[in-house]
Amino acid sequence: MLMQMKQGREPHFRLIKTDNNVRIGELKTRLGNISTPVFMPVGTRGAVKGLHPDQVKATGAQIILGNTYHLHLQPGEDNVRKLGGLHNFTRWDGPILTDSGGFQVFSLAHMRKITEEGVTFKDPRNGDMISLTPEKSMQIQIDLGSDIIMAFDDVVSLDASGRDRTLEALERTHRWLERCIIEFKRLTSDMDESERPLFFGIAQGGLDKNLRKKSLEFVQSCDVDGVAIGGLSVGETRQEMHEMLEYLQPLYDPTKAHYLMGVGDPIDFRFAIEHGIDMMDCVLATRNARHGTAWLTGDKKIHLTNKKYADDDKPIDPLCDCATCQDGFTRGFLRHQFKIKESLAGSLASIHNIRYLNKIAEDYRDLSS
């Protein structure tokens, strides 16, 4: 036991079965076990937009995301902690994974400056200079009460403008990972193994296969509970992303959870699961839903705002078992609510889209029985 503690953590991921390259497993967190493959709805500011936690749970969701960047800026981790931590604050009693803020600094913050120490950027609300470092990100996520803490990484755009910074960002991400681990261990040193949150490292490398391999191997050699693939779905083509997932599939450490960050179009979701990915999150389900786009059996999509649905008395998807479809809300009603900008429309469509992805994940998990 002592030896094991010295060498590294107890494995928190249990692989139950493999079917071709689909992995059916279980991730053990301090708030219960998560069956994988799993889709994780995004609740950036502490709530899946427009939904009561009971509604999120009813879609089959086992875990949701929160965000270090957003919650740090508003209302601040001290405020959250005073109100009992993220779970008590948000009334979501299942596991919560927090993103580290690395991606948000990359995608949202203007006027950012990246140095070896960390990142400084302006608070978009009031122009205050904010700084985020690997250590600071760990502290915030611990203060929030996250159950799965993500490493603070340096993300690079994969459109034409950003590809020449890939190597620099990768090496910095690795150095930051080591700092994250030291700080994470310091902050959790007094916690019992069953009480401590999990920690995931993030592999980068852009579209360079050698760098990707190197990064994955480095992250997997570190003391992490799971390995995440970052830096995809950030401007590259679908084919480029799929090629990379194909390439990475045999390289993962099978004893750890594999998390593909930010991917969740149904087609990509299936592709990733069939290439060894266990966990995914994506804003598409809820963002599309709020804008009136819903997924249908067969991975098709419909725009509920289209005129042709005005007198359509069918549910979004007649084959769907989500609460929205089962409770008889028609396309015609949803179109009307979208047209008058009633937020109920986005909520009902979000329930449907989240359920759509959860159902896909469930179908893969059923391969185990």
Added chain:
RNA sequence: GCGGGUGUAGCUCAGUUGGUUAGAGCGCCUGGUUGUGGUUCAGGAGGUCGUGGGUUCAAUUCCCAUCACUCGCC
């Protein structure tokens, strides 16, 4: 009854000192969105410039009449 004002896209209005395919916002139609800048982004359709005359090479613009709406006064 007298006097003033306004009639331009479905709506609210710009504009043209007379000159190619008359604009905006909203609405409407269609599409985008992949570790969420919640009211988003992009594209598109849509107008006999109230109606009828006149002047002019040319009128949505100037003139006359007329209709509608509106304000004020007897």
